[in-house]
Amino acid sequence: MIKVNHLSKRYADVYAINDVSFEVPEGEILGLLGPNGAGKTTTMRILTCYMPATSGSALVAGFDVFRDSVNVRRQIGYLPENVPLYPEMRVREYLAFRAKLKKVPSRERSKKIDECIEKCRITDVQKQIIGTLSKGYRQRVGLADTLVHDPKILILDEPTIGLDPNQIRQVRQLIKELGEKHTILLSTHILPEVEMICSNVIIINKGKIVAMDTPSNLASQLRSGSNIGLEVRGNGEKINSALSGIKGVKKVTWHDKGEISKYAVETEKNVDIREEVFAQVVKNSGIIREMKQESVTLEEVFHQITMQEQEGTT
């Protein structure tokens, strides 16, 4: 549905995005993940024909964003960052205005607006003036606007930014539901969000794509080993050396020395030493109060990838 080919955007001497290529197949939810200023918004603005690329091309729903801009814009619903809305209008009035602009036939207009209002759960504020709405409602009004002409593609720029945890949950749920009918490209810098809703992730940093995969693959790709957290009552010294002796252990860090000790045991890839740890601790007459396996989260992957990149360039 979206096909991006070697897209670059340059401001003076700085590349906002540099040679970016990716594809979003129909029905997929793709997450653009990156720190602030990585080029997510720039990419989306180019795809929505708001501004042109310096070089490269992009096809949205089969139309070129530069040459066939009006046709592209007919196929997309775009939610810009911070959701700019006209503060003096009422919610329903605004949606009616947008539906008219987006050429929803007048016979279906009222029905379509009702549908969107219901889907985005803004029924109780539909007669309210937009300027008086809370951030969460504004966000949902913005979402309703993107849906009103039933576009094939939704492009959502930071859809959950500035919302409280409950609202974030609701919006994520809503996006997930929308993903069943629409192709979605969304950007975020919140990692769990991607893990929860996206089927594919692109990590973008300083205008370049640094990784592209499914969320779980990305995590496992970078899992150099797993950590075991341990809390033990007993002779710390003895247990420490016993743990270090287990086969497959790379490193043991011992903190909180005292009657109760805490250890972080780093192991090699694909080794499960939990039972051995239990045996060793018991052998040294310790009592295990807690043992947990910590798996690598996307957060760490993201941090590692973006930091590696920075080390590489400096």
Added chain:
Amino acid sequence: MTNTGTIFQREINAYFLSPVAYIVIAVFMVFSGYFFSIMLGITQETTLRYSLAYTQFILSILTPVITMRLMAEESKTGTIEPLMTAPVTDFEVVFGKFLAAWALYNIMIAPTAFYIIFLSWVGHPDYGTIVASYIGLILMGGLFVSIGLLVSAVTKNQIVAAVIGIVALLILLVIGLASAGNEGWFYSCLRYIGTYDHWDAFSKGIVDTRDVVYYVSFTALLIFIAIRIVESRRWR
């Protein structure tokens, strides 16, 4: 073209949902009423010619206040982004906004119709001259609005848009006034560019094609430039 109508409708609503329209209309009525009564007292003539001549200054100051928000507000608040990513052309957006501001201008000058009623009550005004004056006033409004619209398109700051617009309109008015009565190609150029001479013809009751062409072509040119400026975002 239906999009132009949609934009027009929204802009007109926005004017009357904010205090702008009411303030501008009220200020205009105060000053135009003042000039009307003063000029009527001095000249003792049942004509609008003299009072409307002074009204031009008020219009030069108030029209940019009407137009300052047209594009500048959208850029400032970011609403230009959803607007321009909807399937509308730049022409439709700019022209719709132009029509809305022009409509408000005409609504603003509409209450002066009361002066005509008053004149017909105290004497026998020349209605032909008055009709010509209003044609001139409306055409001049189109030019004033297009200048304000153009200025609003180049800045994000409404105050800047208003101030530059006012200065531009006053210059346009003053160069015509100041070169009146002077000979030579330079002064006749200034007189042609300035609005005063063209307006003067209308207020005397002369609807000359040259003056109509001046207003219409100048307005069209400015709207065209404004569209190009808005559009420049797409290829810059």
